[in-house]
Amino acid sequence: MAAPVYIAGLGAVSAIGDNVQENISSLKEGRAGLGPVRYLRTRHAEMFPVGEVKATNEELAIRCGWTGTNSRTAMLGYLAAKEALEDAGLSLHGHAGDEAGRSAGSGMTEGWMAGELACRVGLISATSVGGMDLTEDFFPAFMANPKAGKLSQVYQHECGAITEKMALELGVSDFVTTISTACSSSANAIMMGARMIRSGLLDVVVAGGTDALSRFTLNGFNTLMILDSQLCQPFDKGRRGLNLGEGAGFVVLVSEQVAKALGQSMDVVLSGYCNANDAHHQTASSPEGIGSYTAMKGAMKMAGLEPAEIGYINLHGTGTQNNDASESTAIQRIFGDAYPRMSSTKSFTGHTLAACGGIEAVYTVVSLRQQCLFPGLRIEVPVIDKPGVMVQVFEEDADIRHIISNSFGFGGNCSSLIFSLV
Amino acid sequence: MYINAASAISPQLSFRQASFLQDWRLLTGHRAACVEPAYADIIEPKLIRRMSRIIRMGVATAMDTLQQAGCTNPDAIITGTAYGCLEDTGIFLKRMVENQEEMLTPTAFIQSTHNTVGAQVALLLKCHSYNNTFVQRSHSFESSLLDADMFLKENPGAKILVGAADELTDYSYTILERFGLFRSHPAGEGACYFVVGSEPDAGAFARVNGVRTLFRPTPGKLEDALAALLAENGLFAGEIDLVLSGNLPGAAAARQYEVIENQLLASVPKIYFKLLCGEYPTATSFGTWLGATILKSQAIPAGLCDAPPTLMRHFLVYLADTAGYHSLTLLTKC
Numbered sequence: 001m002a003a004p005v006y007i008a009g010l011g012a013v014s015a016i017g018d019n020v021q022e023n024i025s026s027l028k029e030g031r032a033g034l035g036p037v038r039y040l041r042t043r044h045a046e047m048f049p050v051g052e053v054k055a056t057n058e059e060l061a062i063r064c065g066w067t068g069t070n071s072r073t074a075m076l077g078y079l080a081a082k083e084a085l086e087d088a089g090l091s092l093h094g095h096a097g098d099e100a101g102r103s104a105g106s107g108m109t110e111g112w113m114a115g116e117l118a119c120r121v122g123l124i125s126a127t128s129v130g131g132m133d134l135t136e137d138f139f140p141a142f143m144a145n146p147k148a149g150k151l152s153q154v155y156q157h158e159c160g161a162i163t164e165k166m167a168l169e170l171g172v173s174d175f176v177t178t179i180s181t182a183c184s185s186s187a188n189a190i191m192m193g194a195r196m197i198r199s200g201l202l203d204v205v206v207a208g209g210t211d212a213l214s215r216f217t218l219n220g221f222n223t224l225m226i227l228d229s230q231l232c233q234p235f236d237k238g239r240r241g242l243n244l245g246e247g248a249g250f251v252v253l254v255s256e257q258v259a260k261a262l263g264q265s266m267d268v269v270l271s272g273y274c275n276a277n278d279a280h281h282q283t284a285s286s287p288e289g290i291g292s293y294t295a296m297k298g299a300m301k302m303a304g305l306e307p308a309e310i311g312y313i314n315l316h317g318t319g320t321q322n323n324d325a326s327e328s329t330a331i332q333r334i335f336g337d338a339y340p341r342m343s344s345t346k347s348f349t350g351h352t353l354a355a356c357g358g359i360e361a362v363y364t365v366v367s368l369r370q371q372c373l374f375p376g377l378r379i380e381v382p383v384i385d386k387p388g389v390m391v392q393v394f395e396e397d398a399d400i401r402h403i404i405s406n407s408f409g410f411g412g413n414c415s416s417l418i419f420s421l422v
Numbered sequence: 423m424y425i426n427a428a429s430a431i432s433p434q435l436s437f438r439q440a441s442f443l444q445d446w447r448l449l450t451g452h453r454a455a456c457v458e459p460a461y462a463d464i465i466e467p468k469l470i471r472r473m474s475r476i477i478r479m480g481v482a483t484a485m486d487t488l489q490q491a492g493c494t495n496p497d498a499i500i501t502g503t504a505y506g507c508l509e510d511t512g513i514f515l516k517r518m519v520e521n522q523e524e525m526l527t528p529t530a531f532i533q534s535t536h537n538t539v540g541a542q543v544a545l546l547l548k549c550h551s552y553n554n555t556f557v558q559r560s561h562s563f564e565s566s567l568l569d570a571d572m573f574l575k576e577n578p579g580a581k582i583l584v585g586a587a588d589e590l591t592d593y594s595y596t597i598l599e600r601f602g603l604f605r606s607h608p609a610g611e612g613a614c615y616f617v618v619g620s621e622p623d624a625g626a627f628a629r630v631n632g633v634r635t636l637f638r639p640t641p642g643k644l645e646d647a648l649a650a651l652l653a654e655n656g657l658f659a660g661e662i663d664l665v666l667s668g669n670l671p672g673a674a675a676a677r678q679y680e681v682i683e684n685q686l687l688a689s690v691p692k693i694y695f696k697l698l699c700g701e702y703p704t705a706t707s708f709g710t711w712l713g714a715t716i717l718k719s720q721a722i723p724a725g726l727c728d729a730p731p732t733l734m735r736h737f738l739v740y741l742a743d744t745a746g747y748h749s750l751t752l753l754t755k756c
Contacts, residue, residue, distance in 0.1 A: 175635065
């Protein structure tokens, strides 16, 4: 049995809240964050509802305490990762950014501490757009004249530059990397973080993902004709497509030793994970859901769980014809008629692309801790028509010990995570 | 972790060559484009037309190295790319601006996602295995190697396809040039894939004895990292026979190399691999290909090293950049 990896902290920013508490309140109260475009400058503002974080870039910069030109992706990521680190109760000593750091030589221990225990801390983030929100503002001037356009707008273009900025501001330096596997990115970041802890390479990993809305992605998804011009209806037979969202979600993963040193009650572990490839098509999922089937099966095998032990699935559930058909087929192949409860919280947040695995991991952990189930909204005729399977209203007193969280993406990348109560 | 097969497309004649960099040339001009092979031998012609250069180069080196290793279904496909699919990104951006967000087609968008190379390889192989893509600037390839090494410890006996790819486009050259990146040396690009396993095959290239990544380290931390890497392998600094260095004389990053190159390993012979592949963030994949191939052939292409070592057992691939990324990869003769 591999060493346990505990969830010590949570952080989330999305269309339904600026922090974890606000997100959870919205989920409980059935308050979706989808609506007409207010912040992104696009010609399609009237056309497609989106799940925007309700703040301008200037407002986000103030909340971050940042100056200069920064990608919205970096700001959202920083706010969620910072919340997660603070929630975990880790403390940083001697960071160059704080007062203690400037008075170097004061004899203080440098670096992250869990109580009295020094920790090696990594940041493993995920993003699919990186700083594209700024690059697309740079491009018109640059195309007209290659010497024009402010370079500050492309400084954070690379996905890795977003994580680098976050790491510098957070004071995390032992290991920093970024994963970009489209919509499964942050699930893969969480998986990578857990593996690094189990391998003994790190003690603590802040893992998750961030993506801001951009014209690039909105137009890209529009060319694929999978955007819904109404509010999306994941796992409904009449579904028409997805609504794009934005945000960031991070979990703080810790080793058993760190969990003990933090002294909190560590109640949730990441018990299983699996990354598989559908190898069917660059953007479409196979009808039989080979990738999603393999990912869920693999995660259950690692966690040592039988189908009947899975209480709930946080679906990838984008609301496209293709995803929901493929995912429900894979689920049916694993569970037969004995379905676990399930819902897609993308009906609240929209599809946040590389961030969704992180945001939904946060929701999943809260579900386990509070023994409650968050609904999927607007289902009229469920894809899975067996009564009582789809969670359609907020439910308390749920008896669940194990939850699968699915994240599938372009390029056939399919990843499933399992969170369990200890 | 052993490198059992390796393939590189670079600005040199490096792909499927009978001789090892015999006709290498110093790069001239501002941009060093890859010498691309005739892809029709490797990829179906009707697929090639749809692929951008990074996808072609990535897929070709992936297929070539898998063929060398006699592997048709790797247990993991892991790719590093700092910039991702720039050509398709640029095409979609340009049309989006020109057409003011109307009348766009999906192909460039679909192929612009960073995981396209790894995904295309999986698709061509019908490979359902673990598939991951790392995008951490100069550490993209090293993150991939680290993932591969962990995967082998978790799954001994696995065969892993691991590599890196980055392409240079007109847009990226123009923008990066404005940042002053190519003042002392040409811009480069390349694709390198390796098949790695926990045991050496008959034709194995080299053993990877450790990878260290550091972000803005102090000189002390850099020294500690090298010392730990050597100690783990029971080596003294004097036993490093060659440094494959990402340094370039007169480059903006030269100062970053001082601790390792001028203080700790001052007397060790060096090959400056970016002289061959140009400046790009995943160039360490080319440095690793070069080092592994030298270790296998036990020969250094003529003129590549001022004072070639007599023994060739342990090589260090070392990279540092102006952003503060440092990486150390220890390669050992099989």
